[in-house]
Amino acid sequence: MLASLVRQLGDWSLAQDAVQEASLAALETWPARGMPDEPRAWLIATARRKAVDMLRRERARGDKERDGVALVDQRRRDEPAEGDPSGLPAGLEDDLLRLLFTCCHPSLAPEARLALALRTLCQLSVAQVAAVLLTTETAMARRLGRTRQKITAARIPYRVPAAEELPERLGAVCGVVHATYTAGHAPLVGDALVDVDLCAEAVRLARLLVATFPDEPAPTSVLALLLLTEARRPARADADGEVVLLPDQDRGRWDSALVVEGAALLATSLRRSGGVADPYQLQAAVALEHDRAPSYAATDWAEIVRLYDLLVSVAPSPAASLARAVALAERDGPEAGLAALDGLGGSHDARVRGVRGELLARTGRRAEAAQAVEPRADDELTAPERRFRERRVRAWRALAGEGAGGQEQPGQPPRMSARS
Amino acid sequence: MTQYALLIHSRDVDWSLPEHAAETAEYDRFGRDHGADIRGGAALHPTSTATTVRVTGARGGDVVTTDGPYAETKEALMGFYLVEAADLDTALKIAQDCPGAWDGAIEVRPVLHMGD
Numbered sequence: 001m002l003a004s005l006v007r008q009l010g011d012w013s014l015a016q017d018a019v020q021e022a023s024l025a026a027l028e029t030w031p032a033r034g035m036p037d038e039p040r041a042w043l044i045a046t047a048r049r050k051a052v053d054m055l056r057r058e059r060a061r062g063d064k065e066r067d068g069v070a071l072v073d074q075r076r077r078d079e080p081a082e083g084d085p086s087g088l089p090a091g092l093e094d095d096l097l098r099l100l101f102t103c104c105h106p107s108l109a110p111e112a113r114l115a116l117a118l119r120t121l122c123q124l125s126v127a128q129v130a131a132v133l134l135t136t137e138t139a140m141a142r143r144l145g146r147t148r149q150k151i152t153a154a155r156i157p158y159r160v161p162a163a164e165e166l167p168e169r170l171g172a173v174c175g176v177v178h179a180t181y182t183a184g185h186a187p188l189v190g191d192a193l194v195d196v197d198l199c200a201e202a203v204r205l206a207r208l209l210v211a212t213f214p215d216e217p218a219p220t221s222v223l224a225l226l227l228l229t230e231a232r233r234p235a236r237a238d239a240d241g242e243v244v245l246l247p248d249q250d251r252g253r254w255d256s257a258l259v260v261e262g263a264a265l266l267a268t269s270l271r272r273s274g275g276v277a278d279p280y281q282l283q284a285a286v287a288l289e290h291d292r293a294p295s296y297a298a299t300d301w302a303e304i305v306r307l308y309d310l311l312v313s314v315a316p317s318p319a320a321s322l323a324r325a326v327a328l329a330e331r332d333g334p335e336a337g338l339a340a341l342d343g344l345g346g347s348h349d350a351r352v353r354g355v356r357g358e359l360l361a362r363t364g365r366r367a368e369a370a371q372a373v374e375p376r377a378d379d380e381l382t383a384p385e386r387r388f389r390e391r392r393v394r395a396w397r398a399l400a401g402e403g404a405g406g407q408e409q410p411g412q413p414p415r416m417s418a419r420s
Numbered sequence: 421m422t423q424y425a426l427l428i429h430s431r432d433v434d435w436s437l438p439e440h441a442a443e444t445a446e447y448d449r450f451g452r453d454h455g456a457d458i459r460g461g462a463a464l465h466p467t468s469t470a471t472t473v474r475v476t477g478a479r480g481g482d483v484v485t486t487d488g489p490y491a492e493t494k495e496a497l498m499g500f501y502l503v504e505a506a507d508l509d510t511a512l513k514i515a516q517d518c519p520g521a522w523d524g525a526i527e528v529r530p531v532l533h534m535g536d
Contacts, residue, residue, distance in 0.1 A: 105508075107508060107512075153530050153532075154508045154528075154529075154530045155422045155506075155507040155508050155530065156507070156508045156509075157506075157507035157508065157509050161509075
């Protein structure tokens with residue numbers, strides 16, 4: 001709804017204020033008078049009226065005229081079209097795309113793009129966006145305000161770019177969609193292991209991009225990655241929301257339809273790029289290796305290492321290096337993984353320590369493992385991850401305490417995660 | 421329509437010298453190609469000709485005058501254009517055509533109209 005209003009009014013702050021006023025009006029009148037037959041249409045019409053009122057008040061105060069922009073667009077485009085990938089009316093899809101491209105304009109700082117997309121596209125509250133991006137609500141409100149101000153002052157246009165600009169613009173857009181999915185898939189704070197709504201939003205946007213730009217490579221690659229990752233979501237947490245690690249996941253709960261769809265998209269995108277893989281395709285290929293494997297032990301770890309070697313060379317990142325270390329450990333043993341970890345900076349990071357702990361435990365050094373994995377106050381971990389690590393620490397310390405004089409028995413640590 | 425300043429940061433040279441004729445020809449072409457959008461502008465002498473003025477406090481305060489530009493940077497402010505464009509993307513396209521962006525950088529900033 002916000003997207004439609006931004007299009008009609010051409011002014012983000014005004015649209016946001018109008019949406020708020022309309023929502024308040026609804027809260028005031030609907031309980032008494034009952035909900036209207038078309039609540040969405042009511043809200044939009046009310047918001048438009050509120051916006052016009054606000055503009056009239058501004059003009060009466062002698063503020064600047066908003067030159068050149070149609071203030072209120074009376075065109076109504078609310079008829080749904082057949083076979084929409086997102087199930088939305090055609091007009092609304094248009095607005096979503098415009099909003100998405102505007103959020104990802106190259107003149108906006110990358111952090112600002114993601115923040116704006118989460119706020120306006122995914123409709124997270126300012127507090128929620130702040131939490132996802134690990135900052136305070138005040139700081140986030142300021143950043144969002146500055147970003148909107150820039151869009152207005154510099155007149156960043158609210159449109160889908162022309163065909164010749166698409167390739168470079170799509171890069172930023174796909175990056176934000178991927179970052180949105182990651183924020184939902186691996187949140188760094190909060191009580192839930194996976195923010196399901198954000199993942200669903202990201203998938204919806206990726207589908208829309210593929211449907212709109214079927215011949216462009218990036219959207220297809222990103223959608224493939226998202227689907228192949230999303231396929232495993234049902235098994236990542238047990239009924240109580242507790243962590244279930246990949247080795248312990250019930251693969252029967254994985255969504256095979258998504259795997260098939262994702263695999264087909266990956267194949268298509270690789271054909272188009274002549275077999276040269278971009279970072280999304282590489283990550284999608286890793287996800288597919290996991291999805292295809294009948295069990296953790298039967299996973300083609302050699303292939304996964306090869307894919308991560310490529311990924312680390314074309315798009316180095318701490319996350320890629322960490323994942324590569326895990327795969328190395330599976331292919332060559334825990335010492336190889338530990339050696340790879342030693343090469344990584346940022347060894348105080350909770351995730352790096354988590355992997356180090358698991359690998360140390362496998363070599364029998366359980367006391368060290370417990371120390372590495374022990375959650376610290378400032379660790380960026382969700383509540384379920386914290387609880388999982390605390391269980392690990394207790395188990396390893398108990399085992400390390402057994403045996404005469406602190407002697408440890410090497411071997412596999414017991415599986416402490418809950419079975420689904 | 422909005423006005424934008426195109427602030428050109430490039431090599432700190434005397435553009436009027438014959439050795440820069442090729443580049444100034446490019447600027448001439450830019451001026452012709454975008455004549456309809458350009459509302460003003462100027463090339464500047466090299467920064468060796470610049471003087472910087474600061475006044476402490478308010479009008480009438482102590483004046484400090486120093487030799488040289490405001491900031492000693494690798495690329496210097498060498499000129500500017502005022503252009504009119506429908507939106508930022510249009511202004512950016514104009515800036516791309518300006519030689520200053522080809523081995524330097526052009527800052528594109530919207531003009532603030534005071535008291536319209």
